[in-house]
Amino acid sequence: MTDSANWDWDSGAKQIPITPWRERFRWVEEPNASPDGERVGAVVNLDEGEFAICINGETGDQVFDKAWHLRFTPSGKWYALVSEMAEWTVVVDGQTWAQNFGYVWNPLTCVSGDHLAVAVQQEMQYGMALDGVLWETTYANATYFALSADGQVTAAAVQVAACDSAEVHKFQEGTFSAAIAGNAWENRFVNVWQPVLSADGSRLAAEVRLNLYDYTIAVDGSPWPQTFTSVWEPSFHPSSGAVVAPVRIKGKWGMAQDGDLIWQPDFVQVWRQVFRPDGGKLAAVVAPKYGRWTLAVDGRAWGTLFRDMVTDVVWSPNGDRLAALGKNGASWHIIVDDKIWQRPFAMAWTPVFSPAGDHVAAKVEIDGHYSIAVDGRLWSGRCEAAWNPVFSPAGDKLLVKTIEEGIYHRRVLPLTEFAD
Amino acid sequence: MHAVYAFVSGPLAWLAFLLFFGGICYRLVRLLWEVNRTEKFIFSYMSWKYSLRSIGRWLIPFGTANWRLHPGLTVATFTFHICLLVTPVFLLSHVVLWDEAFDVSWWTLPDGVADVMTVLVIVCCAYFLIRRLVTPEVKFVTTASDFVILAIVAAPFITGFLAYHQWFAYPVMAIAHIVSGEIMLAAIPFTRLSHMIFSPLTRAYMGSEFGKVRHARDW
């Protein structure tokens, strides 16, 4: 986790005007704010085929033929995917990676934000680069890219055997595998999806299809002995190393751990499972009946049902509470511990817990503006843009980052601001 | 002969009605149970409004594109089904039987009208038979069972007509009429004559899917 203790939790408000940028540049792309709120940046166009990164109004002297996907890492470094002379690379806080590639996309950052990986195409071969270093082995194709939580290891599904399109029977013999740090498993599969690394990057699990019909989870190259009619992405237990994944049996979904069922297949759907931080409980989005969605904890569904979907499942840091987003028609709802906040939103972002878990905040959209809601109460700000709020380490203040009337605002607000 | 008559109009009639009503209930309950077991999602798309809209439209002669495309068949099928349902229920001699047995009675058709309607059913059956034999797209998908169910439906009307006019041995014909009527009743739930029960449901489902989800007309 990023240490937010060093952030400025005292200053009430800081402002950076964005509107002048629009006068300085041909166009300004969507701004992004750093986690600590001290910096706001955007890709800007200087002239035909000339792009720069503008951070707090400064562009430095780097000019690219194209730049996109400007984001900040959790540690507050900005990065973007950039191109010069038809080659692509990554720029991190103004430092361009030494190596250029045919193309880069799908950037991934680790929890600390100290490492960055991207998917790479180099001479029509595919792989990943971690902090600028390309895999030693690249492949005819690569899909589904992963970076371990500690940022040390990358993984992807890779094509290990040549197979022309229309060679359907060859394809069905298995041409795909998963590569960890560029090294492919020995086993081949018809398909490999959603490789997931254990937190320390030592193990890799993925969904696999053994033939056109049998699905299972492969862990470090070995498929579970049990097969299913479908599976979804696996997760590693945070401490035991066990692997769980939603599995489909006779048209219904349940949850399996290391191949054995831990949730009976009674659900119309099960996905997006998340372990409680200590691994003591498992929550997942489920459809207990057709067209009705909720959360289930250890296989027991909540009572509140949504018609459209439930997403963004988050445990509080201490694991006492659980929150998610639910949608009914045009209304998005925040649901915490099976209770819905009274006020619906036109859109809501992932709920954020205070360190002690006693408060929940979220970026929301209402009446065409963005704002912040805390424990069901709406802040008075009406913003053109907003970012996820961050609680202070003590949990008594909220860092709110917004753009209002062309001005970027960094505000530290006491929670009392959100009282009724 | 009296003993046979007593049997076919007594216990056998009870059995036929039992199979008819019991069979209908059984088939309906079983269908709903099966849908609930295997394809529960169907219920969430069912709509009374669009079910009735679709059924209603198809119940109007020439109300749908396909009815208009086949005027002869449309006239035949509406005539046939209306006469098939109305004649036995409102026939004087049937109502008399209900009156004698259970002391209930209702409005009846004049005998002459009923006679014409009976003939119409028979003529329509003949039309369906000929259609099966000569129309290529029908002939191609015709199986023996199609002739059997056509015969099952035609028989009570042919025998009834003959019995009413007493052209052949009346007692034999009367018994044949009763038996064939009972066979038809008993066969409805258990043969493709079950379209009597199921077609409103399949129509309702398609009507609902078209109306509620696809926003289009299914006629």
Add this chain to the structure above:
Amino acid sequence: MAKAPAKTEPSQALDQGLAVGVARLTPEKIESTIRTVLKSETGARLSTYVETCIHCGLCAEACHYYLSHDNDPHYAPVGKVKQTLWEMIKQKGRVTPEFIEKAAIIAHTECNLCKRCAQYCPFGIDIAYLMLVVRRIIHKLGCTPLYIQDTAHSHSVTMNQMWVKGDEWPDTLQWQEEEAQAEFEDLRIPLDVEGAEIMYSVIAPEPKFQAQLIYQAAAIFHAAGVSWTMPSELGWDNSDMAMFTGDNEIMGRIKRAHYDAAIRLKVKRIVMGECGHAFRSVYDVGNRWLGWEMPPIPIVHAIDFYYELLKEGRIKITKKYPTPITLHDPCNVVRGGGLHEKARYVAHTLCESVVEMTPNREHNYCCAAGGGAINCGPPYKQTRISGNRIKAEQLFAAKTRGAQVLIAPCHNCHSGLHDIVHHYGVGLDIKFFGDLIYELMEKPA
């Protein structure tokens, strides 16, 4: 039962995928597969349809293959059921490999799953569903025609229809953006913009072969001032041939990827390009396999979106298209989505003269390319063409009444009609609505 006339067979090249699959079949495999699918994957719907069908043949004239083959009963919808599913049920799965080969060809290439027959059956029996059950059995037996099977494989690997690789997609968008900036200085194809109102999704042939369609869409959105975005990662493709091969598990997987992209981008709606089958998959079929009664995020087909832009005046037309046009109603968005009146609003707003085909709206004839038929590839091209003479006649009639351009707001229709127009020498230019709007709209400086 009755001896039928010999079937008029179109000429047909060898399908390697099907041939190899059929050669691997054993009687035991066929029997157990058919029984398993019928017993554990179908239910009351199938049995009721089979038991309720009174063999009246009234579905026959709904089918363009039947009409185009001089009323050959083999091509009547119920005739196709007789030659496939009835026999499988009657024989309790004990059918030969040759039967399976024939069933695969019938279900995949002689039926477009257009559901017109459901409108003609007095009982509303869904014969397209029955054909999909056949296709499911064929899939389970590994006998799906080669080209569409390859497409299903592409879906399974890349989550798109055309083996478009991870880099090729954003690279193509950026290339189109750059091209378009020569015409509209500050036009953008905004990638991964969280919170945009609309996610625009397309089918993979657009980036692969028809990138100008993405250019045109971007120009239209730019002119209308739409808040929109496209995902740079998986889920940008809304197409779905797995739905048509009976590989429901892959269908669900690719639909999830598509919806997940929209969920990730926090958009309010998904607007999709002028494609019919993709609409069917996203709006009506794939969502159901995943447990969504209706799409979790509203799906807006291009016709619907253009209607909205024109109706609200967000796009202004400089002049009306002077050439008389005729409008093809794609099954999946008209019979499957009720967009026929909106399509007419768009057509009349854009064009001076709209010549109606007959029949039209929900009753229009299919293009014979849909339902995966065109995706079965060159071996069956002639099947599609000879199976849709009736469409050529319909087009000729519209041409006789003055139409010179054919609007087909669906990719499959577009390609299928192109083959028909070419083969029968109809002589109509085929266009998308997007082509016309781009040509006629008021363009920002």
